[in-house]
Amino acid sequence: MTTRLSRQHTAAGLGLAGATLGVLAGLTQATAGSRIPDWTGNKGSPVALGLLTVLLSLAALAAALTLRGRAPLRPSRRVLVAVGLLVPAGLCFSTVGRLWYVPGILLLSGLGFTLAAGGTSELLPVIRGNWIRALVTVLGAFEILMAVSAGPLVTIAVGAIGGAVLMIAPWLAGRAKSATILALLIGTLPFAALTYWSVASPVLAVAALTLALPAARRAHKQDRASSDIHTANQPRSPAACGAALPDPPSAR
Numbered sequence: 001m002t003t004r005l006s007r008q009h010t011a012a013g014l015g016l017a018g019a020t021l022g023v024l025a026g027l028t029q030a031t032a033g034s035r036i037p038d039w040t041g042n043k044g045s046p047v048a049l050g051l052l053t054v055l056l057s058l059a060a061l062a063a064a065l066t067l068r069g070r071a072p073l074r075p076s077r078r079v080l081v082a083v084g085l086l087v088p089a090g091l092c093f094s095t096v097g098r099l100w101y102v103p104g105i106l107l108l109s110g111l112g113f114t115l116a117a118g119g120t121s122e123l124l125p126v127i128r129g130n131w132i133r134a135l136v137t138v139l140g141a142f143e144i145l146m147a148v149s150a151g152p153l154v155t156i157a158v159g160a161i162g163g164a165v166l167m168i169a170p171w172l173a174g175r176a177k178s179a180t181i182l183a184l185l186i187g188t189l190p191f192a193a194l195t196y197w198s199v200a201s202p203v204l205a206v207a208a209l210t211l212a213l214p215a216a217r218r219a220h221k222q223d224r225a226s227s228d229i230h231t232a233n234q235p236r237s238p239a240a241c242g243a244a245l246p247d248p249p250s251a252r
Contacts, residue, residue, distance in 0.1 A: 002072070004072045004117050004118055005070075005071070005072050005117075007113050007116050007117040008067050008069075008072055008073065008113070008114070008117040009067065009068065010110075010113045011064075011067050011110045011111075011112075011113035011114040011117060012064050012065070012067035012068045012110070013110075014064075014106050014107070014109045014110035014113060015060060015061075015063060015064025015067065015085055015106070015107060015110035015111075015114075016061065016064045016065070017106050018060065018064075018089070018102075018103045018104070018105075018106030018107035018109075018110060019057045019058070019060040019061035019064055019088075019103070019107065020057075020061070021102055021103040021106065022053060022054075022056070022057030022060060022088065022092060022100070022103040022104075022107070023053075023054050023057045023058065023061070025053060025057075025092075025096045025099035025100055025103055026050045026051065026052070026053030026054035026055075026056075026057055026092075026095075026096060027050060027054060028040070028050070028096070028099060029043070029046050029047075029049055029050030029053060029095070029096045029099065030046060030047045030049075030050025030051055030054070031050070033046030033047075033049070033050060033096075034046050038097075038098075039097060039098050039099055040096055040097045040098075040099055041094075041095075041096065041097025041098070042097070043095070043096075043097070044149060045148055045149050048148035048149070048156060049095040049096065049148050049149075050095075050096065051148075052095055052144060052145065052148050052160075053092050053095045053096050053100075056087070056088035056091060056092055056095075056141070057088055057092070057103070059084055059087070059088055060084060060085055060088040060089070060107055062084065063080075063081045063083075063084025063085050064081075064085070064110060066081050066084075067081060067110075067114065072117065072118065073117070073118075075118065075122045075123050075125075075126045076126050076130075078114055078115070078117065078118060078123065079123060079126045079127060079130060079134075081114055082111055082114050082115055083134050083137060085107050085108075085110055085111040085114065086108075086111055087137065087138060087141050087167075088107060089103075089104050089107035089108050089111065090104075091141050091142070091145055092104060094145065095145070095148075132170070132211050132212065132215045133170035133171055133212075133215065135211060136166065136167075136169070136170040136208050136211055136212045136215075137166075137167045137170060137171075139166065139204055139207060139208045139211075140162075140163045140164065140165070140166030140167035140168075140169075140187060140208070141163065141167060142163075142204060143159055143162060143163035143166060143187070143188075143191060143201070143204055144159065144160050144163030144164065145163075146159060146191075146195075146200060146201060146204075147159020147160045147162075147163060147191060148160070150191075150194075150195055154194075155191070155194050155195065158190050158191050158194055159191040159194075159195075159201075162186060162187045162188065162190055162191045163187065163191070164187075165183050165186050165187040166183075166184065166187030166188060166208060167187075168183065169183035169184045169187050169212065170184075170212050170215065170216070172216075177216060177217070180216045181213065181216060184208065184209060184212050184213065184216070185209075187208070188204070188205035188208050188209055189205060191205070192204070192205035
């Protein structure tokens with residue numbers, strides 16, 4: 001086993017342990033958070049925050065499972081897995097209080113081994129090309145975090161769904177421009193409209209759209225250009241270019 005693959009599997013073990021403990025911490029917050037406020041952070045919405053912790057921990061679990069393959073991940077996949085570990089590890093320190101200390105440290109350790117499972121130089125081009133997407137994904141996670149303490153159930157549901165869509169939307173860029181733009185609007189505007197009286201959610205919506213819309217247009221143009229180049233480089237069949245072929249001797 002190579003050093004790179006060994007580090008990747010170590011990251012997988014740490015990530016799986018942290019995510020599993022994170023699910024347990026979320027369930028504890030949802031079911032008994034109000035009875036142990038010193039451990040759970042004395043939150044005003046323990047059930048919603050506990051369920052959010054469970055969902056984020058499951059996302060981290062999916063990222064950790066990706067690291068269990070028999071071959072080292074490509075740089076782009078490693079960056080995506082790193083984001084999948086970083087977002088839950090960072091956000092859940094504010095959802096379940098002290099219960100997140102051990103899961104958070106394990107996930108951050110897994111993140112470190114994920115980044116170390118290969119040269120830093122090969123990650124830099126991927127990071128430069130995707131940092132805006134990662135930032136918008138983090139903003140989507142923050143929208144979910146704001147939604148769980150927003151009050152009425154409808155507002156919580158709209159914010160949670162919108163935040164989840166916003167986390168996914170930037171990674172659709174380059175595939176379907178209209179679908180990406182629609183997802184960004186769904187992920188930002190409804191929750192901002194329902195919580196217009198606050199400052200944070202409208203600012204988050206403006207920031208996400210300002211970052212993501214230009215990036216989506218650029219990604220769409222790059223994808224079309226790559227498709228055109230790929231099409232132009234495809235070999236043409238003899239039937240398609242028969243007019244340019246010389247006549248066989250029997251036809252002369």
